[in-house]
Amino acid sequence: MTEGYKSTIGNVVRDARKHRGLTQAQLADKLGTSQSAVNRIEKGQQNLSLEMIARIGDALDSSIVEIGAGPTHLRVTGPTTLSGAIDVKTSKNAGVALLCASLLNRGRTTLRKVARIEEVNRLLEVLSSMGVGVRWLNDEGDLEITPPKVLALGDIDEAAARRTRSVIMFLGPLLHRSDDFELPYAGGCQLGERTVEPHMAALRHFGLEVKATEGSYHAMSQPIAPARPIVLTERGDTVTENALMAAALHPGTTVIRNASSNYMVQDLCFYLEKLGVQVDGIGTTTLTVTGVAEIDVDVDYAPSEDPIEAMSLLAAAIVTDSEITIRRAPIEFLEIELATLEEMGFKYDRTDEYLAANGHTRLVDITTRRSVLHAPLDKIHPLPFPGLNIDNLPFFAIIAAVASGQTLLHDWVYENRAIYLTELNKLGAQVKLLDPHRVLIDGPTRFSGAEVVCPPALRPAVVVLLAMLASKGTSVLRSTYVIARGYEDLAERLNELGADIVPFRDI
Numbered sequence: 001m002t003e004g005y006k007s008t009i010g011n012v013v014r015d016a017r018k019h020r021g022l023t024q025a026q027l028a029d030k031l032g033t034s035q036s037a038v039n040r041i042e043k044g045q046q047n048l049s050l051e052m053i054a055r056i057g058d059a060l061d062s063s064i065v066e067i068g069a070g071p072t073h074l075r076v077t078g079p080t081t082l083s084g085a086i087d088v089k090t091s092k093n094a095g096v097a098l099l100c101a102s103l104l105n106r107g108r109t110t111l112r113k114v115a116r117i118e119e120v121n122r123l124l125e126v127l128s129s130m131g132v133g134v135r136w137l138n139d140e141g142d143l144e145i146t147p148p149k150v151l152a153l154g155d156i157d158e159a160a161a162r163r164t165r166s167v168i169m170f171l172g173p174l175l176h177r178s179d180d181f182e183l184p185y186a187g188g189c190q191l192g193e194r195t196v197e198p199h200m201a202a203l204r205h206f207g208l209e210v211k212a213t214e215g216s217y218h219a220m221s222q223p224i225a226p227a228r229p230i231v232l233t234e235r236g237d238t239v240t241e242n243a244l245m246a247a248a249l250h251p252g253t254t255v256i257r258n259a260s261s262n263y264m265v266q267d268l269c270f271y272l273e274k275l276g277v278q279v280d281g282i283g284t285t286t287l288t289v290t291g292v293a294e295i296d297v298d299v300d301y302a303p304s305e306d307p308i309e310a311m312s313l314l315a316a317a318i319v320t321d322s323e324i325t326i327r328r329a330p331i332e333f334l335e336i337e338l339a340t341l342e343e344m345g346f347k348y349d350r351t352d353e354y355l356a357a358n359g360h361t362r363l364v365d366i367t368t369r370r371s372v373l374h375a376p377l378d379k380i381h382p383l384p385f386p387g388l389n390i391d392n393l394p395f396f397a398i399i400a401a402v403a404s405g406q407t408l409l410h411d412w413v414y415e416n417r418a419i420y421l422t423e424l425n426k427l428g429a430q431v432k433l434l435d436p437h438r439v440l441i442d443g444p445t446r447f448s449g450a451e452v453v454c455p456p457a458l459r460p461a462v463v464v465l466l467a468m469l470a471s472k473g474t475s476v477l478r479s480t481y482v483i484a485r486g487y488e489d490l491a492e493r494l495n496e497l498g499a500d501i502v503p504f505r506d507i
């Protein structure tokens with residue numbers, strides 16, 4: 001964003017604020033930021049994401065700031081070489097799980113450095129509509145959540161709820177707080193049919209029955225003690241989280257088998273421990289939870305860094321053949337990815353391990369080295385943790401595209417995701433869809449700029465954006481909400497590493 005552009009927006013914001021008779025502090029309150037941040041914005045000294053501009057537009061309810069309307073696009077000029085260092089932010093998936101889990105607690109939950117992403121914003125809208133107090137404490141992303149005595153379950157913001165699949169994780173906590181409630185159908189990325197049956201099967205053990213009615217889930221709850229260990233039929237992340245949350249308020253011991261041990265589940269377990277719930281087996285596939293009937297504590301928790309964002313940054317470095325330092329990478333959840341990359345010829349340095357603010361997750365700083373990559377000998381496929389992360393698979397598409405030889409990616413998980421990887425062909429890649437789950441990628445590729453509409457799925461959309469960084473000439477990526485759903489200010493942060501990405505809207 002150029003200086004001139006920033007001060008023009010700053011002036012528009014100041015005039016609109018004054019027109020509304022608001023002080024800087026009052027506007028800051030509406031935006032969930034600090035007065036000093038508003039002051040910087042008005043002086044043109046603050047880098048602004050388009051999402052923030054949109055929020056300002058909403059907060060000022062002003063036709064003067066119309067920049068908030070319509071989808072966001074990105075204009076990318078390449079090829080780019082990146083340099084410098086970047087911090088990995090905390091994860092979307094722990095963030096959303098913890099927001100849902102805060103409903104277990106009648107006391108105040110403070111979450112540290114929560115990623116300011118659209119998925120979190122949607123959940124905050126839903127929580128607010130239910131009467132939950134939510135407040136950003138500062139520019140660091142510290143977030144305070146205070147549930148009311150009685151949740152206004154009838155007032156749920158349906159529009160916000162329908163834009164995220166994560167509301168499904170309200171079922172676990174809510175089954176203890178209401179005997180009859182409706183939840184709007186869960187939405188999110190278009191990755192093909194994603195079953196919710198495992199959630200229903202797990203929660204039935206606690207006395208929850210859910211009927212799918214017109215456009216919503218009708219939940220009826222008569223809490224009971226699970227009679228035997230709960231065996232999950234899929235090692236899913238959110239289903240494990242739902243079972244954990246249901247178990248947290250059950251005053252007895254629940255055993256969950258075939259549980260996911262993935263990063264967001266571990267963050268949730270550490271938070272539950274702070275609530276006074278005993279969880280044995282964290283990091284394994286058998287969790288033994290001893291819950292309590294009532295939780296009312298003021299608690300502070302700092303979720304760990306996002307392994308998927310770290311992988312995205314690794315892919316950005318590899319595809320642009322750049323040396324960057326990725327600080328605070330949760331190595332614990334990237335080991336298979338890095339081992340696979342090493343087999344492909346990737347070179348990097350890493351620091352000694354240190355602990356994340358949650359006191360548990362192992363982090364390192366990774367410095368990427370320019371490397372000559374070749375296709376791996378075997379196909380690349382994801383598995384539940386400790387396998388190659390399901391959300392990290394798409395990044396191997398662009399990595400394979402710059403490697404010499406043929407790489408087979410097998411995305412057995414999602415029905416509709418592999419097909420989006422063929423969008424890379426618009427930029428000059430050779431990605432052949434063998435069937436709905438397998439793509440064969442020929443490299444190396446000389447990417448060249450093109451106009452692409454974001455595929456309606458988070459990771460494939462980011463993959464296209466990263467390929468644009470390596471593409472010669474100008475590219476346009478249209479409708480990027482899907483990226484903002486899971487990444488905070490990704491374009492701005494890549495620009496700080498030397499990328500040339502300009503957000504724009506069709507005003």
Ligand SMILES: CC(=O)N[C@H]1[C@@H](OP(=O)(O)OP(=O)(O)OC[C@H]2O[C@@H](n3ccc(=O)[nH]c3=O)[C@H](O)[C@@H]2O)O[C@H](CO)[C@@H](O)[C@@H]1O
Nearest residue numbers: 093096166194195234235236237238239264384390391413
């Ligand atoms: C908010 C959140 O945390 N979202 C993550 C979570 O979603 P979530 O837990 O909602 O994932 P789903 O339950 O939809 O599982 C994803 C897909 O994998 C299939 N499946 C999953 C596990 C398994 O052992 N067998 C199996 O077949 C499911 O049927 C589904 O088609 O987990 C997904 C898979 O890691 C990730 O992509 C999402 O980023």
Ligand SMILES: C=C(OP(=O)(O)O)C(=O)O
Nearest residue numbers: 165188189391458459486
């Ligand atoms: C599929 C993903 O997430 P969600 O469960 O939020 O759709 C993802 O993070 O890649």
